[in-house]
Amino acid sequence: MKSTHITGLSAEELSQFVTEMGEPDYRARQIFSGVHARRLTAFDAMTDLPKELRARLQEQASISTLRLESRYLSSDGTRRYLFKTHDDYPVETVFIPEERRDTICFSSQSGCPLQCTFCLTAQLGLLRNLTAGEIVEQIIYALNDSYGVGVPTPKGTNLVGMGAGEPFLNFAELMKAIRIMNEPSGLYIVPNRITVSTAGIVPRIRELATISNRPRLAISLAAPTDELRDELMPINKKWSIRELMAACKEFEKSLKPNERFTFEYVMLRDVNDSDEQAAQLAKLINRYDVRAKVNLIPHNPAEPLPYQPSSMPRVEAFRKILEAKGVAVFVRRPRGRDILAACGQLAARSAGGDMPAASATRSDERRIA
Ligand code: SAH
Numbered sequence: 001m002k003s004t005h006i007t008g009l010s011a012e013e014l015s016q017f018v019t020e021m022g023e024p025d026y027r028a029r030q031i032f033s034g035v036h037a038r039r040l041t042a043f044d045a046m047t048d049l050p051k052e053l054r055a056r057l058q059e060q061a062s063i064s065t066l067r068l069e070s071r072y073l074s075s076d077g078t079r080r081y082l083f084k085t086h087d088d089y090p091v092e093t094v095f096i097p098e099e100r101r102d103t104i105c106f107s108s109q110s111g112c113p114l115q116c117t118f119c120l121t122a123q124l125g126l127l128r129n130l131t132a133g134e135i136v137e138q139i140i141y142a143l144n145d146s147y148g149v150g151v152p153t154p155k156g157t158n159l160v161g162m163g164a165g166e167p168f169l170n171f172a173e174l175m176k177a178i179r180i181m182n183e184p185s186g187l188y189i190v191p192n193r194i195t196v197s198t199a200g201i202v203p204r205i206r207e208l209a210t211i212s213n214r215p216r217l218a219i220s221l222a223a224p225t226d227e228l229r230d231e232l233m234p235i236n237k238k239w240s241i242r243e244l245m246a247a248c249k250e251f252e253k254s255l256k257p258n259e260r261f262t263f264e265y266v267m268l269r270d271v272n273d274s275d276e277q278a279a280q281l282a283k284l285i286n287r288y289d290v291r292a293k294v295n296l297i298p299h300n301p302a303e304p305l306p307y308q309p310s311s312m313p314r315v316e317a318f319r320k321i322l323e324a325k326g327v328a329v330f331v332r333r334p335r336g337r338d339i340l341a342a343c344g345q346l347a348a349r350s351a352g353g354d355m356p357a358a359s360a361t362r363s364d365e366r367r368i369a
Helices: 011-020 025-037 049-060 120-124 132-147 171-182 201-208 226-232 239-250 276-290 312-324 362-368
Strands: 066-072 079-084 090-096 103-105 109-111 126-129 158-161 194-199 216-220 261-267 292-298 330-331
Touching: 011 261, 025 132, 079 132, 090 132, 103 132, 109 120, 132 171, 132 201, 171 194, 194 201, 201 216, 201 239, 201 261, 216 239, 226 239, 239 261, 239 276, 261 312, 276 312, 292 312, 312 330
Parallel strands: 103 158, 158 194, 194 216, 216 261, 261 292, 292 330
Antiparallel strands: 066 079, 079 090, 090 103, 109 126
16 A cells, blocks of 8 residues: 555645645645545545545545454444455454443554563564554444444443553554544544553653643553562563553643543452452552552453452452442443453454445344344
């Protein structure tokens, strides 16, 4: 793909691109709105542009580069999209409908270089970083598929950077995508509605704290001690829990009055889910006195991961211990497990729940559910 990927250009870059084409600046605004506000995926649909200009754009630039390979629909309404990039790398995006608001979970990398032992994506290794345009395209695709092309999002849809990859190892492109999506004349998804999750890339946690209008932060913890975390999340050997917590304290200074950050704790049966470990976790959080909540995520099993999810009574007992020690704690309900769309299950695999590419509407969900 040699042409310019329009979807990944900031408003200023698009302006420059249009100027170089010898066109007046207002064309840039029309194109930006066409791609991001109206969510059009072909220049030909931008009927406010002269035909001749559309033809030239068609030659020099592209809007959509991701090719949909498969789409899976879970019995709980969750949708997983498996795309291929122009150079054939897998990208996965998950749409999670909820009572109050919907959530789109996007990927920041194809594959992942981190080797968390409980996560299936790790088995792919890092294939490559995604560009800002490829990140934005995932969201545009999921919005169009779920609500209809150009239809305004009916609720305050949230984004989470919790798909494949480590967002903080692709920081510049991630932040650029977030800036593009924040444009009021475009998607207008404000960073406050976006949460990015990191396995603990300490320098980037510190950097995020310095960015005004930044997204919210989640940190995958998975263990209360270095000994266990070294084993489950080898990135811990580079930045220990102590260094991670020091960065959290720094980040805490950037929190808005009612904001908290999140620790994600995947619950692995007989590995990290004992009463003692709950007490250790509470002690850790209380020792550093961080303004954080804990999300307990029952492990989503997938062959050949060597773990089982904790039983619900175990999760509940663990939760109660944290709560009794004053820690804000929530249990996350697994979504889309049956189509390998849940946390830690994204590995470009096929699964049940295939649905035809042309018939994605809310009525389908009702029909199939
Ligand atoms: N690399 C980033 C982004 C991925 S987020 C990070 O580590 O935060 C994915 C979330 O799902 C993380 O909190 C991770 O701990 C969790 N997770 C990974 N594998 C899982 C699994 N098999 N079951 C449940 N949660 C899992």
